[in-house]
Amino acid sequence: MTTPWNQRYAQRMERMGSSAIRELLKLTQRQGLISFAGGLPAPELFPVKQFDEASRRVLAEHGSQALQYSTTEGYLPLRQYIVDKMSAYGIEADVDNILITSGSQQALDIIGKILINPGDKILTESPTYLGALQAWRAYQADFVTVPTDDDGLCLDYLEEALCAGPKFMYILPNFQNPGGFTLSRERREELIDVADHYGCPIIEDDPYGELRFEGEHIPPLVVLDAQKLNGNGHSFKHGNVIYMSTFSKTLAPGLRLAWMVAPRDVIQNCVMAKQGMDLHTSSINQMIAYEVAKDGFLKEHVRLIRRVYRERRDVMLNAMSAHFPPGVSWTRPEGGLFLWVRLPEGMDAAHILEGAIAQNVAFVPGVAFHPDGDGRNTMRLNFSNAQPEMIELGIQRLGQVLAAELVY
Amino acid sequence: MTTPWNQRYAQRMERMGSSAIRELLKLTQRQGLISFAGGLPAPELFPVKQFDEASRRVLAEHGSQALQYSTTEGYLPLRQYIVDKMSAYGIEADVDNILITSGSQQALDIIGKILINPGDKILTESPTYLGALQAWRAYQADFVTVPTDDDGLCLDYLEEALCAGPKFMYILPNFQNPGGFTLSRERREELIDVADHYGCPIIEDDPYGELRFEGEHIPPLVVLDAQKLNGNGHSFKHGNVIYMSTFSKTLAPGLRLAWMVAPRDVIQNCVMAKQGMDLHTSSINQMIAYEVAKDGFLKEHVRLIRRVYRERRDVMLNAMSAHFPPGVSWTRPEGGLFLWVRLPEGMDAAHILEGAIAQNVAFVPGVAFHPDGDGRNTMRLNFSNAQPEMIELGIQRLGQVLAAELVY
Numbered sequence A, B: 001m002t003t004p005w006n007q008r009y010a011q012r013m014e015r016m017g018s019s020a021i022r023e024l025l026k027l028t029q030r031q032g033l034i035s036f037a038g039g040l041p042a043p044e045l046f047p048v049k050q051f052d053e054a055s056r057r058v059l060a061e062h063g064s065q066a067l068q069y070s071t072t073e074g075y076l077p078l079r080q081y082i083v084d085k086m087s088a089y090g091i092e093a094d095v096d097n098i099l100i101t102s103g104s105q106q107a108l109d110i111i112g113k114i115l116i117n118p119g120d121k122i123l124t125e126s127p128t129y130l131g132a133l134q135a136w137r138a139y140q141a142d143f144v145t146v147p148t149d150d151d152g153l154c155l156d157y158l159e160e161a162l163c164a165g166p167k168f169m170y171i172l173p174n175f176q177n178p179g180g181f182t183l184s185r186e187r188r189e190e191l192i193d194v195a196d197h198y199g200c201p202i203i204e205d206d207p208y209g210e211l212r213f214e215g216e217h218i219p220p221l222v223v224l225d226a227q228k229l230n231g232n233g234h235s236f237k238h239g240n241v242i243y244m245s246t247f248s249k250t251l252a253p254g255l256r257l258a259w260m261v262a263p264r265d266v267i268q269n270c271v272m273a274k275q276g277m278d279l280h281t282s283s284i285n286q287m288i289a290y291e292v293a294k295d296g297f298l299k300e301h302v303r304l305i306r307r308v309y310r311e312r313r314d315v316m317l318n319a320m321s322a323h324f325p326p327g328v329s330w331t332r333p334e335g336g337l338f339l340w341v342r343l344p345e346g347m348d349a350a351h352i353l354e355g356a357i358a359q360n361v362a363f364v365p366g367v368a369f370h371p372d373g374d375g376r377n378t379m380r381l382n383f384s385n386a387q388p389e390m391i392e393l394g395i396q397r398l399g400q401v402l403a404a405e406l407v408y
Helices: A020-027 A048-067 A076-089 A103-115 A130-137 A155-162 A185-198 A221-230 A264-278 A283-293 A297-323 A349-358 A388-407 B020-027 B048-067 B076-089 B103-115 B130-137 B155-162 B185-198 B221-230 B264-278 B283-293 B297-323 B349-358 B388-407
Strands: A098-101 A121-126 A142-149 A168-171 A202-205 A241-246 A258-261 A338-342 A378-382 B098-101 B121-126 B142-149 B168-171 B202-205 B241-246 B258-261 B338-342 B378-382
Touching (some): A048 B048, A098 A103, A098 A264, A103 A258, A130 B264, A142 A155, A185 A202, A283 A297, A283 B283, A349 A378, A349 A388, B048 B283, B098 B264, B103 B130, B103 B202, B121 B130, B142 B155, B202 B221, B221 B241, B297 B388, B349 B378
Parallel strands (some): A168 A202, A202 A241, B121 B168
Antiparallel strands (some): A241 A258, A338 A378, B241 B258
């Protein structure tokens, strides 16, 4: 009996390894388990009624268009909506600078496809987003990392990493996944200068930027870069930054809708790549998202999300203060979905996870977010998905597991 | 002013070239032009009312689930629905043999990702589907082609092509895009034997199989292969074939919903790849498609599509008989969306297209479907999208362009 597949898998499959996120998402489905592991939005906030009304309207008024093939670039009114959003940040993009993608994960895959040759080095923060590592390992990339602290990327280590000649650097400036920290304004400006000096492009991933609970908005890297290169409030002809964001954390992830903002020639190459990847993103989802988002609803809705997530973050922070043993420290994010916990040196969060699951609570061991295998004593906690009383209970349980382990 | 992108694009971008389908799809949007160029379903047949009802039901009963992240493998009831569909063909797959993809184009991209190393040879029919060439050129594949006639792949040339050592072969057995021909039962059985002998896996792309207007159903290659390897009606543990099909031609392409059927270990690798590509296919679209398709509606709806497309095919065939000059020949497809036209040797369909567009009618020059640059005297005509009276008018115009060219 021949099974011709085994000998035929591409070399890149060796790098892709087992699918950590996927195994973790499976955990979150176990009955009765309090999960801080996923990165799921609060489902009770999804604007179901608005989706219902929007989809009726779209099907009644544009049914054939919504169900038909559409262009790879994306639904024009939605791209225009994003142009206006970027304009509010201070960057004059036009629709030719915008590509709609099937979630941010596809934007990461597109970036890999157009930029990465096998063996290319990619500069990332340490820790960094697991999905980016997964997407780019499939292109046989290697990773060069720069440490982070409570203000984000430590610029003292940046130039040394840049000397390795990375193809681009990947930065999550706001309420970083997994770290929860935010890159300060001063560091953003310096980062732009250094990147420019070394001619190293930046991929700026900003899924949570709109979910700031407190403190002042800091302009995205793409804005600071465009202001430097093109002058204030002017065109977006040139740029060292590809900016990406998503509707997954503000509207709903089940739609798979995100976008990239980049110089026109970069977008043209992305479009060519995306065409071979899925032709285009769901027509009907783009039209419904536009119907829901326009006329100010999304802006209003984001205020609600901020309020609820802020409360959950506070519940988690207070519970950690009450229940976590001494020697454990954590970040205090000003927005987003995640907290980052540091255990005493020598403790292994993967081992803690086993004990936690036995107590029906879960998180992600931080080592998964380190391309270099560091971070064994760290863990990521999500605070957006569970209700406040479950957060309190889950942190209490986790505190007991940690305390028992520290006594040992 | 630095623009760091130009020097940084990956080597694979050289292969991807200009995006032929995309430029062609743009043509189809010109006002007043009768387009036989695209591969668009008839939009007036989209079951808009059923989508409206289904989406209300899904949002009312499972709103949170529909808008939330979901698993990479796909929505379980939809996968079960596909298991039943495959079972009707005579193959006992289970849900672990099924992966939902974001359109067939993503299935092609996944196949490239898990199987193709740069320089690998892929065996295709000549002509073959442009989207597959586009997806796999991005993995720096080379192509080995086998000629076709009115019964599909010419097996006399197959073994020579197999001696080139292709990684896999890519076959569209039913109402082929672009050729319109169908691989005969005899050739399918022989193909399975030869592929098995050479240990060469088969990718079977079957987007149109359900749209048979006349003649008898012929079992898919995946079924013949499984019967040979596993015995009649038995399990699907082993297999040399990855089968793929789509809801784009039966329900609606705007959803971006397709599926792959393969041995479990192949599906596991596909899932790992897809996770890095878009995490998962839109939750809400999968749930709505299931709601629309279940309880027999899709089966009934496909009967309507067959009736309408059959009529349009007949109108096109009759118009061609009436208006095309002598020396031009064409296929008579028993189903699907496309006709294939052969002009006299030495004529250039790309040149004809220029004249056609001046007369407000369009098609795709056949050379685009030949990895080897052959087929300059061929053209693909789509008959599913235009109304019968427009088909008549468009073929009349095209006949005039051809006649003028032949007189020259």
